[in-house]
Amino acid sequence: MILPIGPIHPALKEPLRLKLKTQGERVISAEIDYGYVHRGIERIMVGKTWQKSIYLAERVCGICSYIHTQTFAETFEKISDERAPLRAQYLRVLTNELDRIQSHLLANSTFFKAVEHETLFMYMLHLREPVMDAIELLTGNRVNMGWNVVGGVRMDVKDVHLQQIMTIMNKLEVEYQKYVEMYEQGPLMGLRSKKVGRMTKEEAIKARAVGPIGRASGLKHDLREDHHTYRDNLDFKVIWRKEGDTFARNMNRFDEIPQSISLIKQVIENLPEGDIRKKVEIGAGFGEWRNEAPRGEVTYMIETNGNLINNASIRTPSIMNIDACAKYMLKDVATVSDAIAAYASVDPCIACVERVVIVDEKGGEKQFQGIFDIK
Amino acid sequence: MLDALKDIIRKSSIHVCLVNSGGCNGCDIEVVALLSPRYDLEQYGIYVHNNPREADVILVTGAVTEQWKENLRRIYTKAPEPKIVVALGNCPISGDVFNQEGGCVNAPVSDFIPVDAEVSGCPPRPSEILEAILAVAPGAIAAKGRQKE
Amino acid sequence: MSSVIWYMYEFARKSWAEKFAGAKSEHDIVEKPDRFRDFPEVFKEYCIGCGACTAACPAPGAIKLVRDEDTTDMEGLTYPVIVMGACIRCGFCAEVCPTDPKTLTCGENHLIREEFTILPVDKMFVIDDYLCIRCKKCMKSCQVDAIHEEDNKILVDQKKCISCGDCLDACPVKGALKGIYISNIEEQKQIINLIVQTLEKTIEDRQEDLKKLSSDKIFKMEYPLVELKEKAINIIPKEEMVMDLMEKITDRLKMRIITWDEEKCTKCRLCVEECPSGAITYNKETGVTRNPEKCLRCSTCHQTCPFGVAGYYLAKFLIDKNSDGEDVILITLKPSQLPVVD
Numbered sequence: 001m002i003l004p005i006g007p008i009h010p011a012l013k014e015p016l017r018l019k020l021k022t023q024g025e026r027v028i029s030a031e032i033d034y035g036y037v038h039r040g041i042e043r044i045m046v047g048k049t050w051q052k053s054i055y056l057a058e059r060v061c062g063i064c065s066y067i068h069t070q071t072f073a074e075t076f077e078k079i080s081d082e083r084a085p086l087r088a089q090y091l092r093v094l095t096n097e098l099d100r101i102q103s104h105l106l107a108n109s110t111f112f113k114a115v116e117h118e119t120l121f122m123y124m125l126h127l128r129e130p131v132m133d134a135i136e137l138l139t140g141n142r143v144n145m146g147w148n149v150v151g152g153v154r155m156d157v158k159d160v161h162l163q164q165i166m167t168i169m170n171k172l173e174v175e176y177q178k179y180v181e182m183y184e185q186g187p188l189m190g191l192r193s194k195k196v197g198r199m200t201k202e203e204a205i206k207a208r209a210v211g212p213i214g215r216a217s218g219l220k221h222d223l224r225e226d227h228h229t230y231r232d233n234l235d236f237k238v239i240w241r242k243e244g245d246t247f248a249r250n251m252n253r254f255d256e257i258p259q260s261i262s263l264i265k266q267v268i269e270n271l272p273e274g275d276i277r278k279k280v281e282i283g284a285g286f287g288e289w290r291n292e293a294p295r296g297e298v299t300y301m302i303e304t305n306g307n308l309i310n311n312a313s314i315r316t317p318s319i320m321n322i323d324a325c326a327k328y329m330l331k332d333v334a335t336v337s338d339a340i341a342a343y344a345s346v347d348p349c350i351a352c353v354e355r356v357v358i359v360d361e362k363g364g365e366k367q368f369q370g371i372f373d374i375k
Numbered sequence: 376m377l378d379a380l381k382d383i384i385r386k387s388s389i390h391v392c393l394v395n396s397g398g399c400n401g402c403d404i405e406v407v408a409l410l411s412p413r414y415d416l417e418q419y420g421i422y423v424h425n426n427p428r429e430a431d432v433i434l435v436t437g438a439v440t441e442q443w444k445e446n447l448r449r450i451y452t453k454a455p456e457p458k459i460v461v462a463l464g465n466c467p468i469s470g471d472v473f474n475q476e477g478g479c480v481n482a483p484v485s486d487f488i489p490v491d492a493e494v495s496g497c498p499p500r501p502s503e504i505l506e507a508i509l510a511v512a513p514g515a516i517a518a519k520g521r522q523k524e
Numbered sequence: 525m526s527s528v529i530w531y532m533y534e535f536a537r538k539s540w541a542e543k544f545a546g547a548k549s550e551h552d553i554v555e556k557p558d559r560f561r562d563f564p565e566v567f568k569e570y571c572i573g574c575g576a577c578t579a580a581c582p583a584p585g586a587i588k589l590v591r592d593e594d595t596t597d598m599e600g601l602t603y604p605v606i607v608m609g610a611c612i613r614c615g616f617c618a619e620v621c622p623t624d625p626k627t628l629t630c631g632e633n634h635l636i637r638e639e640f641t642i643l644p645v646d647k648m649f650v651i652d653d654y655l656c657i658r659c660k661k662c663m664k665s666c667q668v669d670a671i672h673e674e675d676n677k678i679l680v681d682q683k684k685c686i687s688c689g690d691c692l693d694a695c696p697v698k699g700a701l702k703g704i705y706i707s708n709i710e711e712q713k714q715i716i717n718l719i720v721q722t723l724e725k726t727i728e729d730r731q732e733d734l735k736k737l738s739s740d741k742i743f744k745m746e747y748p749l750v751e752l753k754e755k756a757i758n759i760i761p762k763e764e765m766v767m768d769l770m771e772k773i774t775d776r777l778k779m780r781i782i783t784w785d786e787e788k789c790t791k792c793r794l795c796v797e798e799c800p801s802g803a804i805t806y807n808k809e810t811g812v813t814r815n816p817e818k819c820l821r822c823s824t825c826h827q828t829c830p831f832g833v834a835g836y837y838l839a840k841f842l843i844d845k846n847s848d849g850e851d852v853i854l855i856t857l858k859p860s861q862l863p864v865v866d
Contacts, residue, residue, distance in 0.1 A: 015396070036397065038440055059497075470610075
């Protein structure tokens with residue numbers, strides 16, 4: 001039978017319909033219905049200046065809102081053939097990593113909620129709150145930060161802020177170890193996550209899985225390696241795993257947190273003096289820029305006439321990951337609850353996904369069914 | 376007597392259903408942050424779970440997209456009486472930045488279902504959400520319940 | 525089993541007792557940091573009513589400019605009002621506010637340095653030095669001191685300009701101060717091309733009347749605006765912008781018209797050699813022909829031709845209302861006074 005889950009369901013935070021094809025308790029395959037959160041952001045951007053559009057880019061997704069503005073700004077910097085001052089680049093790394101920590105903690109907490117482990121769920125959220133405080137302290141808002149502009153960042157950081165963030169990070173580093181142990185060695189959590197929802201490396205390549213989901217399946221690929229700030233100034237190593245199951249995905253996210261903490265510490269210790277913003281004369285033309293969001297790679301393709309945006313296209317990581325989940329992870333899973341756990345481990349972010357409407361030449365608009373639709 | 380008893384119980388037991396009808400997720404994660412030990416929503420007797428059939432409060436957090444136009448009404452009818460609807464964030468109140476030329480949203484939510492309370496902000500801080508829910512929910516639920524009976 | 529042992533161990537360690545005794549609620553639940561961007565605060569008395577905040581606001585309908593009613597003592601204040609349900613708390617309005625001290629404050633955004641507060645303007649204001657009479661009325665009317673004098677020229681500082689348009693109202697000379705739309709450049713080009721081509725075609729259709737015109741008379745005709753406007757609005761769907769553009773084009777446009785009278789042609793082919801762009805060609809079957817698309821309107825053929833085949837006229841335009849009250853483009857045609865080879 002087909003078991004529909006969603007769009008409003010206790011197991012899901014966001015509107016999405018998951019159709020599980022089941023035989024008894026066993027899940028044979030899955031299908032996903034999108035389209036509940038399509039707002040048409042790319043179309044609204046057309047004919048607007050970047051000053052206004054950057055706030056739209058921020059609202060593509062609320063969880064990883066920061067990286068969207070950074071990529072947007074860096075696309076414009078690429079079109080104009082400029083780069084932000086070094087201090088601004090460092091501050092961008094600082095905020096980006098703070099955002100990554102909170103996003104990973106939230107993603108893992110969602111997984112623990114999905115397997116009904118309330119204790120770890122609460123611990124994760126408890127860890128996350130100081131990070132949110134640090135973000136609010138630095139940028140002025142918890143979620144939509146309004147921190148990036150083309151050519152740098154809005155406000156300079158003060159020594160007080162840096163000290164406070166350092167304290168928060170030191171505390172987080174110590175506290176968080178305990179909870180990783182709880183997950184890694186907890187026998188019950190192992191039963192719910194190890195060898196559940198496996199995806200091999202070949203399947204990950206076929207489904208274009210990115211981010212922690214791809215890395216957990218053995219794809220050693222992190223765009224931060226190629227980003228100029230990380231490459232030239234900071235000590236960074238790609239974290240990856242081979243198992244490709246739910247456990248590996250969660251552990252991969254867990255393992256990235258200490259690295260983010262170390263990056264933040266490097267930034268705070270080596271923060272160069274100088275300007276935080278410079279005036280950029282926006283050139284006309286087309287530009288493309290990729291960045292590593294908490295969930296994988298996000299791409300912005302923008303065409304501008306020097307003042308207004310003519311055309312914008314955004315590619316977010318979740319769409320590939322959710323499709324990879326539906327096609328490869330949710331095939332032949334032992335129970336429905338395991339399927340939900342596997343789905344939650346992908347860290348789905350529906351708000352990112354919804355920018356596509358497929359128009360059939362003959363039949364008019366058609367609902368988007370996933371990336372395998374696009375030929 | 377029975378009314379008074381019901382009021383007392385309802386005031387301390389509020390079930391919330393979160394409906395994202397086309398937002399950016401920002402308000403949703405702030406609601407999740409409310410569950411954290413720091414804010415601890417459950418100490419006020421508020422329990423968040425996404426099931427409209429047993430909800431007292433429906434939290435709507437999105438500008439209404441095409442697919443939600445009908446579904447929002449359906450969800451509203453499925454919730455048992457007394458129920459109140461709280462529009463959380465700017466999207467359900469005015470459509471936020473999406474309510475411009477080219478956007479596919481049908482804001483505000485009050486065109487589709489009656490809205491009892493509004494929390495503005497993009498997104499509101501958890502403490503603001505908490506204040507708003509606590510200020511409006513217990514009283515409103517009790518009052519609505521009495522009207523119906 | 526192992527988890528049970530773990531719980532027993534934790535229980536025996538008694539750390540829970542310490543935590544329970546030392547539990548306290550944290551104070552930072554409602555405290556907002558200094559930088560927190562709350563809804564912008566408005567200080568009415570500083571506002572100059574320029575509308576920079578409304579132009580900059582990324583959320584539709586979040587800021588409204590209102591004006592109090594006039595009292596007997598003083599004029600009513602103009603000031604922005606923040607609509608709570610639409611404001612996204614980005615603080616951009618506080619950033620672009622040009623007053624000192626700022627009318628709008630939001631977090632620490634209003635402290636951002638002035639050179640970076642870039643206002644997303646729609647119009648750029650420039651002064652035509654040729655027409656400017658240096659009365660300095662615009663300097664007095666400017667609320668942000670963006671207009672200054674340099675080397676006996678009046679200049680607009682684009683970094684300071686907030687595009688309020690007050691100077692435009694103050695300027696006594698038509699066309700000396702202009703607000704130019706800097707968006708939709710490609711579409712603007714299309715509209716200009718459309719207008720020029722339509723007008724030229726209209727005039728060339730009336731060639732027969734032009735030929736009868738003696739050299740000291742002028743010829744007047746009208747072209748209805750409605751049709752042209754509809755076509756232009758199809759290209760840019762903003763009526764205000766289209767009208768502004770059309771007025772500016774017709775104000776400055778001087779068109780040179782070449783007419784071609786084949787009956788007078790004796791196929792001497794003098795003009796074929798002279799034409800700089802090769803627009804005039806000869807072949808045995810069709811005779812001497814002129815290709816209007818290649819033609820530069822340089823009037824060389826008009827001056828060369830001994831038989832008066834090529835006529836040369838100057839056209840000027842003005843948007844006005846005709847006797848029926850309809851908007852029309854008035855076209856005035858005058859034969860050129862260029863010397864012709866006899």
